[in-house]
Amino acid sequence: MNESTGEVAPEVQSILETAADRPGGDERVSVTPRSLSAAFAAAERDGRVPVIAEVKPTSPTTDGETDADPVALAKSMIDGGAAALSVLTEPEHFGGSIENLQRVREAVDVPVLRKDFVLREAQLDTVESDVILLIARFLGDDLEPMLEAARDRGFQVLVEVHTKPELDAAIDAGADIIGINNRDLAKLAVDLATVERLAPNVPDDVTLIAESGVSTVDDVRRMREAGANGLLIGSAIMDGDPQTNTQRLTGAE
Ligand SMILES: O=P(O)(O)OC[C@@H](O)[C@@H](O)c1c[nH]c2ccccc12
Known part of the structure; x- marks a missing residue:
């Protein structure tokens, strides 16, 4: 395990242990x-804030688990104006599944992000998606080879960071889509100032995505003012009526 994984919340430690054991694809x-x-450009042209809406049945920081049909959720998010979707495929802690991703991607025509804790090259081959998440903190020195391996397969790659050293590593590795996670995986606490602090260091030609903790229209505006090209929003869309929630947040400007 990489040195950089030290000091994470016990929930995250457990996520990583189960992720390490998960098999990859055969082909x-x-x-x-x-x-x-x-997809982001189309949303902007249409006057919508580019939002990646996340199908997340549960999480370590959520009470209970929804049994709503992921395809129905996905469609209502698109009806609400989501530019793209994110689907959790992590089964043990987020209630996600590979099948959810496959069904959603078949049912919609927007880009779909696979949200999981991918640690080994073979795990890239578990399922097709338009975008795949790689988390800098958990990959350490493997970030660059994994980024290349993912691109070789055709994926667009979202590299997630939370600190300045992780951001520097993502830029050095050649990431062109970077997500700054407002959630600290060591404490699971959210602070929107994370994006505000790190965004000035993101090169202009990188697509910047503000991740986690965005719940109000004011939060959306705050992240956009900080320089986010797009936002990744889960709980605030999943809680209540996903279509209305997406409409409100994508209509923030
Ligand atoms: O529900 P929120 O606070 O809007 O967060 C969405 C997304 O950013 C969050 O689910 C997330 C960000 N990075 C992750 C990595 C793995 C699993 C989940 C995540």
Whole structure:
């Protein structure tokens, strides 16, 4: 395990242990991705804030688990104006599944992000998606080879960071889509100032996504003012009526 994984919340430690044991795919995938930047540009043209809405049945920081149909959720998020979707495939702590992702991606035509804790190259081959998440903190020195391995398969890659050293590592590795996670995986606490603090260090040609903890229209505006090209929003869309919630948040400007 990488040195940089030290000091995470016990829930996150447990997520990593189960992730390390999960098998990969038998065959190398080859993806023809739906373009995330085109989806963001289309939303902007339409006057909508580019939002990646997340199908997340539960999480370590959520009470209870929804049994709503992921495809129905996905469609209502798109009806509400989501530019793209994120689907959790982590089964043990987020109630996600590979099948959820496959069903959602078949049912919609926007880009779909696979949200999981991918640690080994073979795990890239578990399922096709338009975008795949790689978390800098958990990959350490493996970030660059994993980024290349994912691109070789056709994936667009979202590299998640939470600190300045992780951001520097993501930029050095050649990431062109970077997500700044407002949630600290050591404490699971959210602080929107994380994006505000780190965004000035993100090069202009990188697509910047503000992740986690965005719940109000004011939060959306705050993240956009800090420089976010897009936002990744889960709980605030899942809690209540997903279509109305997405409509409110994508209509923040
Ligand atoms: O529900 P929120 O606070 O809007 O957060 C969404 C998303 O950012 C969060 O689910 C997330 C960010 N990075 C992750 C990595 C793995 C699992 C989940 C995540």
